[in-house]
Amino acid sequence: MPEPSLPPSTTVPLARRMATRLRMKHLALLLAIQQQRSLTRVAEQMATSQPAITQALAELETLFGAPLFTRSARGMTPTALGELVLARAQTMLADLDHWALDIEAVKQARAAHLHVGVIPFLPGRMLAQAIGRTRPRGRRITVTLHEDTSDHLLARLRAHELDCVIGRTSAILDMAGLKHTVLYQQEPRMVAHRRLAARLGRKPLQWAELTELDWVLGARSTPMREQITDFFLRAGVEPPLPFVESLSAKVIGELVAANERAVSIVPADVAEELVRIAGVGMVPHRFGWTLPPITLFQRKGGAQYEEQRLFAQALKEVCAELAAA
Structure with missing residues (x-):
């Protein structure tokens, strides 16, 4: 049987x-x-x-x-x-969307389409130069930039919605399944309305007096905001309540440039761009601390096509040049 x-x-x-x-x-x-x-x-x-x-x-x-x-x-x-x-289904469908964009890019005689996550306080010059240098087989890539905080971007990176993330390292970030490369350090700089910046630059900063100004700051729980809060507390002064919170460096620059009592603290390379683009003034004061380093995050597993590798290499070269300068 x-x-x-x-x-x-x-x-x-x-x-x-x-x-x-x-x-x-x-x-x-x-x-x-x-x-x-x-x-x-x-x-x-x-x-x-x-x-x-x-x-x-x-x-x-x-x-x-x-x-x-x-x-x-x-x-x-x-x-x-x-x-x-x-x-897994969400990840596979996200990969399918990226595949379709890559196919459309190739049809238009371009290379693959990259989805890059970026935190708000990055210099536009750095991103523009890295993208411009990425030319696989002599073709330009196409790129979509997704701006958010590091923790949200890394979640999207793990879900295959992004190809890489340029953010900040932090001990509280979930790094499961990810690899990272430190790119460079940013120092903070104070920016203010031009007349206010000139006045603040004539003498050492008085933190108690600074709390009376109109502060424009990034969102709570971001590394930049936490560092600023900690600096006031170590000076024995209650941190100021911002009259505007924003994650947009451009918006911060415009608000500061238009208000003679406005002040903010941003990374030095971003401050230089705001001086040139928005017309703010930079206060010549060094704070003696640095922000968590700017870092390139990528997934550990899975294939990495040529365009991703070339973009990562170009980004490292540009950041090394910025750091040297």
């Missing part, structure tokens, strides 16, 4: 089953369920019937060998396995 055959799920490796049965539309379906939390709403969104959606989800759960969602009165919630599958 022949032995009963085992179910396919136990005889065929999962990786092979996924390669032959998993489709991109399945990934989009899973993310839609996570977002809508209702198969009825997913069916409406995808212009199909609810039984078809239910069957597709059942096939996926059979493929993975366990439920991906739990159903309750509050809607559908991912299981532990579902959370893992959703994270």
